[in-house]
Amino acid sequence: STITRQDDVYEVSGTSTLSKPNGNSFTANITTPLLIARNCQWIKAGVVQIVPAITNANQYTRIINYGNGTCDNQATLTVNTQSIPITLP
Numbered sequence: 001s002t003i004t005r006q007d008d009v010y011e012v013s014g015t016s017t018l019s020k021p022n023g024n025s026f027t028a029n030i031t032t033p034l035l036i037a038r039n040c041q042w043i044k045a046g047v048v049q050i051v052p053a054i055t056n057a058n059q060y061t062r063i064i065n066y067g068n069g070t071c072d073n074q075a076t077l078t079v080n081t082q083s084i085p086i087t088l089p
Contacts, residue, residue: 007039009037009038010036011036013030015027015029016028024054026050027051037071042073043075049061060079074086074087
């Protein structure tokens with residue numbers, strides 16, 4: 001409701017599929033809407049689940065959790081049962 005767009009905040013949700021040249025494909029599901037603020041260079045909150053089309057011993061679902069709404073470059077990556085903090089570029 002302000003004139004400037006710099007204070008705008010967006011929620012993004014949806015699903016996307018990536019197909020690689022080698023035939024592997026992945027589906028990305030936004031399970032918690034991504035909170036994107038124009039005054040922050042990183043995603044402030046939300047969860048994305050990346051699911052490989054073929055699940056085997058080397059292919060696990062990956063979950064990226066962008067946090068609780070703080071403007072920072074920190075997220076958590078979970079693969080299988082292992083969670084690690086990651087720093088976004």
